[in-house]
Amino acid sequence: MEKLAIFCLCVLSLTVISFSATDVHDLLPLYNLPKGLLPQNIKSYTLSTVDSSFTIELSSHPCYVNFNGQSVYYDRIIKGKLGFGKVSEVSGIQAKKFFLWVSVTGIDVDEENGMIEFYVGALSQKLPADEFETIPTCKVKGIQDSFSYLEASI
Template identity: 30%
Template sequence: MSITALFLLLLLSPPITVSAAPTAYEMLKRFNFPEGLLPKGITSYELDESSGKFRADLNGSCSFSLEGSYQLRYKPTITGYISDGRLTELRGISVKVLLFWLNILDVIRIGHDLDFSVGVATASFAVDNFFVSPQCGCGLDCDDFRIRKLKLRSGNPSVSSV
């Protein structure tokens, strides 16, 4: 094949596009969840699209407090099943309730709320609380940087600290 023929072949060929695989955070959004359900630092993930079985890996274990009242702990590997608005059979995420660490087993999205189940109890939180991924060690309050969110009061937007 001559150089001219090769050049014409390349010129007339459709452009080659390379699409990067979506991140674990983008996959959460695809299933109608906010990315803040996972802390910053997910190094890899796997998803079996046919069953919804997933695995997400952190660079080690991760713990932090949110708003001074909830302590969360993530193991280096988080597993479970994901479908639209449902995370089930979770392993690797726990929350401290009083003096005990309880595993978060399911997260179900119902409208603008997320229901977190630890088996014997369920707690509901607004989806708005999970738009930003917390950071291991300091949660949402790192280096004196406070995450702010927009609140509507009497039709006028105002910014307040979380």
């Protein structure tokens, strides 16, 4: 019985794989996702071999990125489930819509039209996929406040 318990613990410990920070961007294309969906300051991540759920930890915080005029905020911890050409059950990513920050809940690749579709609840927004070819660098909040000021004054 003791051997069976040890075997079960060993199997369970293999269901979550940890990778180094440099591998996560190389993993995304294997799921038909662009490398630039995530910022460069990844400290670590885990990926479950059971259900493809993941947890990503950023090394610095706050993290703001601008994609094609769309302001995006990455929390220190990002979670979700990887699928081929999509990410579901997303938490830890927000997009600015007008003056509000809204949570991104899913991401889909629209290969036919060369777009990436971001879901915010039942709503969605498409951005050109080529915006996500390069891995973005995080900006600090001070820069984000400047974007907000410019958006408000236009």
